[in-house]
Amino acid sequence: MNPTSSDFIFNLIRNNIFIIKPKNLRLLSTFFSPIDSCFLLTNARILDFPIVYVSNGFTNLTEFGRIEVMQKPGLCPFLHGPQTDKSIITTLENAFKEQKSEHVEVILYKKNLTPLCILVEIIPIRNDEDLVVLFLITFRDLTAFRQPLKEESAQTSALGAFAAASDAGSSKFSSIMFNYTVLSV
Template sequence: MADTFHPSADSDLVTEEELFFDDRAFDGFARAEVSMVLTNPHLEDNPIVYVNQAFTRTTGYPRSAIIGRNCRFLQGEDTEKASVDALRKHIQADETVAVDILNYRASGEPFMNRLVVSPIIDSKGRVQYFMGIQKVLRKGERTAGPDTVNEQLMEVQNRVHADLSMIISMIRQQSAATSVPEDFAALSRRIETLQLLYEEMKLSDTQSTRGTIPMGSFMSRLACAICHIEGRSGVRVSIHIEPAEVPIEVATRVGLVASELLTNAFQHAFDRLDNGLVEIRMSQLSAGGLRLIVSDDGTGIPRNMQWPSDKTVGGRIINGLIEGLEGTLHLGRGAAGSFITIDVPAGASLSE
């Protein structure tokens, strides 16, 4: 890997053991109350490869005791066979399924779990993962069927499904040789970014009918979380975020762009340097659009480098997100380091 600031190549081969997230990466993420799990059908027995903190709190199992196991380990003596059979049938057919199923916590305590499982499909229609969204049913909710209580859960499922499908398609775009393990390694931080967005949407507790979120709050928390995880001694951080109310789809894409740019600045801008500065600025334009600027005073992007490059996962994601926003990207080179300016027009049509 070159000693310069450039989009993460994500090109190193990933072993099966390296598929799973590093627990440290979740210190500030994944606190939404609705549990989320991803399984990989391309590995033997379709094991769990990701859970959020809500899942570990609900079940009482630590992440180390969950990752790599099939979800059936939560079943027990009184779990109804009909629920299990329904799950198996629809998963084998690559179909979405919603069931109420009796699961058991690590303590042995049973709980009724409303579960929605759906395949995550890439741009060529191939199943890459299965996503489970689940919620513990309270006593009053158990008397109603899934069709009458599921609106909130299905909204969460639809939101997460759409976001993950978008990211997977960008990761695999123009890269037919990309393997599922490499895809999953490239998904990790992007899922964490989405988790913060879901918290801001408050999907965990109440169904919001608003189509916007406070972008300033979301971006501030996102920037602080990435700085906490990726920051290092000697590198200062300056954050200037103006308040703005932004459509959810725009917030999703802008947040993912910011995550890519900030992470790569920390990872690549200060090789062999003891000190540095990373700045992130977001402001609302007079006409109603957004301007995002991420800059550093590090080694800088070489002038002969094409950036962002569609030959890297990070480059494909950035280009795909900007294109979907109908936005523009400008790369500038200063006396030290680089600065990247993203402009998003008001009323972006969010083309796919």
């Protein structure tokens, strides 16, 4: 557990007279447990929902420093790039405006412009008066699960070679099938 980040967040909430309901407190604590939790907190009461807290996991994932990210809009336009789907960004924007939970898969970019496939989840945090006062935005990196098979790495194993050449019309498929037939005889 990273006591520095959770202490800061709870102090931030307390100092802004945001009393979190117990159900939200339990929900929040699940995100603070792992040291590398990747999340932001944004202020739900100000236009553009400025970022008020940046986790270590977020800075590690995106390579942006805290100072570069603080007070930027919660939609994180600094992470958008050519492959970022604008309709997904609109979905996130609507979640902020309607103060509702949402999760989407979107391509975002590191500071060095490396694309990442990210599962983004927005969770509204309410006070005792049932007003949304903060948004918790989590980021889960799915890039490793979305990488296409590279032909070179696919050929290093029989199953990979078969997957890479599974088009029945390809010469590689014929070659694999021919070699299999010869070896079987």
